[in-house]
Amino acid sequence: MLLDRQNGRRRLAPDALRTALVDLHDFWLSSRCASIGISDRAALVAVGALGRRELAPYSDLDLVLLHDGRKDVDRLADQLWYPLWDAGIGLDHSVRTPGQAVQVAATDLRAAYGLLELRHIAGDPALSEKVKQAVRQAWRAGIRNRFDDIADSARDRWAKVGDVAHRIEPDLKSGHGGLRDVQLLDHLAAAQLVDRPSGEVTEARTLLLDVRTELHRIAGRARDVLRAQDADEIASTLELGDRFDLARAISGAARAVAFSAEVGLRAAKAALPRRGLSALRRAPVRRPLDSGVVEHAGEVTLARDAAANRDPALVLRVAATAARTGLPVAAGTLHRLAETAPELREPWPRAALGELLSLLGTGEGMVDVIEALDRTGLWGRLFPEWGAVRDLPPRDRAHMWTVDRHLVETCAQAATLTTRVSRPDLLLVGALLHDIGKGRGGDHSEVGESLALQIGRRLGFGERDVETLGAMVRHHLLLPHTATRRDLDDTATLSRIVETLGGNPLLLDLLDALAEADSLATGPGVWSPWKRALIRDLSGRVRALMIGEPPPGPVRIADTAEQAAAEVVAGVEKEGRPQLRLISDQDLATVVIGTPDRPGALSAAAGVLALHSLEVHAASVTTEGEVAVASFAVSPRFGGLPDPAVVRHDLGRVLDGTLGLAEALARKERDYAPTTEAVERTAPPRVLWFDDEATGAVVVELRGQDRIGLLHRVAAALEDSGLDIRWARVATLGASVVDSFGVSGPGPDGQVPRTDRRRIEQAVLAATGKVRATSAKR
Template structure:
């Protein structure tokens, strides 16, 4: 360390640079060793500097914040407090300490305090109080540092009753603003719910002697959070708390974790441990607050019976004195169901007692245990927090050993905002609102809980999940016919949404295939399975993320279900709908005027744009481009042709009229003027408006940036064959951008792909667009398929 003995802050910066990049062929320090080295380096420089300027009697330098906790990341600011007790030259000491650090470009948060001022600021500023509770002596008079540390801690303990509400409100406000570390795609490792600030919160409550110091699982979580934050600083070259997707793979590599998904899983588990400990800590601390005055004379809270073996005590659900899990196999689930039903948290001591004493349920479960499980699942939103508390204490995994593979498993696509296990609980909470729509609410709730249980094991998660659902259903005590339905729900939970968005619902073969699948899966129970799958499709979408359950998706699935019910009942399928009067009016106007026609229906939300034009190559691309040019986001699109024969149009129009119905909403502001849109569509058709140039300018000026600069996910094309008609369906999954539908439609039309229909779904920042291509007599040959796919992918990029 002699490299910094001269007191030059530039030497400190150079020594720090060597620690971060030791040079070619030299071993790089791991994150924990790097933090230790950085702390030692700064301690040594600061102590040397203090000795050089004469900081000794009646003055001391203490570290708070990251340096005080020995958690210094590479680009953390230095939080320093110069304490003094009557030194007249304190301003000189401060200048000689702070200015070299500023001149060297080192981030510095500093203050100068007397002992009384330190205690006063800790009493009025929570953030300052947290820092001073963790102060660490660096140099100067150690007795002065100890004096301030002792005074601050005594004042903190003495005043905690009056400050507790402020502390709890600040924590909840931060959680609401920043969100969960466990479930954010780009988590804030420091400020998020379950982040490093929550560990400081637990430490502060422990300093007030209200709770114990953090347990082992929280300390392990702290180490991982610190390691990730340390590597994030090192990789990004600056102070960063938010882990972005493009940096996560490199962070994972340096920590010897397989990839960013495994890193996300590890972070999720760590953050959930911290979040649970912080929430429990706040509840325990509130109950442990010292009582004064008349409050000290009040009787202790009474125990109010809630259910068999379950009581309320001090605002928490706890066990009755004579309750014993060994004698009452349904007790764990009864406690959970009662907590969800009443909205009261389960006491931490009760959870740990049950975790220690509750035996595994025998197979099949007693009927009472299944009843309590269904009661729990049927509570809706309160279910989420209760399952979280059971899972954090090992009780949920004891009930469902299959849960281990999906616990903290991150999603693989950006439409999902939750880890897989949390998604299952969120979907079940959504399904609880739909139980009155189905004949078997019990099967809906359990099927929702298990529908993605096959993920994380390799292979098709629906197929793997079916066998697991059968296994769980038998263990819960369902009858064999019910177990078959549960297995079929999990196996086919994507049947309705995938069919509705990838197939032509006017084609009888589409409906027949769905009905045959249902009847084959559970002979004689096709109607029941259809009803359950419809509700599950809605709950699954609502529990995935915002915008996934769109009006477009609801209408498509509803239409498919109605057709399937008709076929199951032996009724004839509805004939393809004839063009409506407004559609025919627009089509006739195309014939009369010779130019495209456009109408906006803003009586529905989202609005509908109906377009009619001569059916020619490039019509879909032109229309989609004009909508994008007018800042309309397309949520859904349908295309079809109004025939000259049988459509009410003159036979002199051999190619008919192309009709497009777009479900749209403005990206900002209100809906554009239909006359201006029609004018631009006419100009596009006659060539006076070059859409490619106009859209390029639009995208350059108005395209939203990806969050925190996150790179767009690479587009992907999937193919689905329609055996009944010979057509094929191309499905594009890509990141949304202005004019994407225009570019993809143009690519398909350039490849001479004969489109039967197209459906578009925008899911937040992503799109799932389906295009049905008429294969003709020869079918779409592999070479043609590759050419189309390459063109579509190039357009999507």
């Protein structure tokens, strides 16, 4: 029994609930069969969830009425199915003779899977057993001809649904590592190609079933996708902590199932019966791949004379070979290495470090190999620090992977950037370790630095290289945070970075490449053309300052930006109306807007750009006499850039009061409004203040959910609070934003008194509104 924390009452645990549901349905069905005369030459059998005794609260019933030539079978079927339909129970039903059952199992893979799980409910048990044995015999006899379809359908499903282990909202049933993969292993075992699932897979199956059962109970309907807003309640009910603890448990279970399913498919293929001419062919030969490593039957395995117990680099050589060739490592080889491979002593032999770098340099090829090493304990032996990040769910919704998988994906991205740096070895290892400090409490960059120093020494790097690795981990967020949240035209900002990095150009180059790899591995949309331009610009300026050269010009789409600013100033002074210039260059564009100097110029311009689906990445405001000039770096969210004349016309209407900006934005927002469920699961917004000691600037940072016209609303809130906005930086991370504003207040030197900050925070939070959109349009 479990305690329902909402009402204090006790209720059945998930396994007990499934048992009760199965017993209840079995009792009703058997009673119904007895009352309508299903006994001689007829039988009712369950397949699917009821057949496996895995019935969740809102699972459909999968039933087959078997008969051996009975004339009244239609009457029996009607009297059986109609009460279930009338009760609103989901029903998948069929009526078969034994011959028909075997025939449909031979032609329909889904039907075959169901009949392999056949369980007798009522009627003639001999008839049920006859069909069960005939289906299983036909399954074993025809498995060679059906195996490709089995493997292809599984891989197609994995590609379509994705990994259970790494999805923020996983499909517990159909995802890679989900319940269907456990059933796949059962089906392969029924064909006598593999053994029954291991104890680890059985435990994983129980956890996935328990979570799915609770998901049905909470949702009040059949559901297989675990949503974030349901996870906390399910975790509490199952006494697994919070939703992050639940996610970590599910990830570990799913990875065990996924690994077993992949190994099972390969083992099954190797065990397929050989007939005809194939039985006369010679067994596959062993093809040498590297020292002590060969290919056999499409897998990487050990050579017969490999010194598995004496060669400390053998594990990494096998892994690097597999990643390089794209061949999987044989399960037997992994287990043999886990049992016999010697420990790598500190410092590692040069050969072992070389094989590690060879593995990491293969990019995407290493992802599955490292997963295989991790599932068999070999990766943890190489990197004991990995345990804290294994299966650790991200706290930031912008991340699409667990922390350990994110580290591997970042390393894979870094492998494509190694020619940009003079020390590709440090880039690869730094990418692998940059978030290693997570899961331990405290600042993960500081914790990670000490771990990176420890690991670097163990790997055998020299002391200077070890210090560089530690600095990479400590400062891996320095460039992206500065580029997207600070004023890059302020020399004090650049000087602070030079001082932080100790004037080391190598470290700067490594951090530049790592920032790109980290962003690309985080999730879709995190590495945008504008973010790339900002970081390249920041790196170029800092590098020039380090080596004493003149800094490059600021990031602009064209050198005509200054000319455009002069033109709009002249136009406003001459006509007294808003002026606009748009300068485009492929993905990015600069919009320069001039208006008569008045409060709210930035917010009004930002709102009009949002109306035309332009995503703002950065903004700055200056005043030339009686003219306010706002410059925006933008990109079109949909299609191409709008007609500048139309944008200028709408801006004029906003300023003269003939176009209600708030109402227009609200209408546009309704067109893209999220569902109520999407709104419920968004994190609450936060406002942070930074007093930059290097530049003297006051920075207000908003972290929250994106919304159409958000920049307009927040800028208006700041302006209405009596602040002057000097610049703005906008970073969109998936559905979340981090918007930073350099502001001047009424205090000495433009400071914002702390007594006013709480009031300003409330105004900014109010501007975020209650309805938040998932698209990034401002």
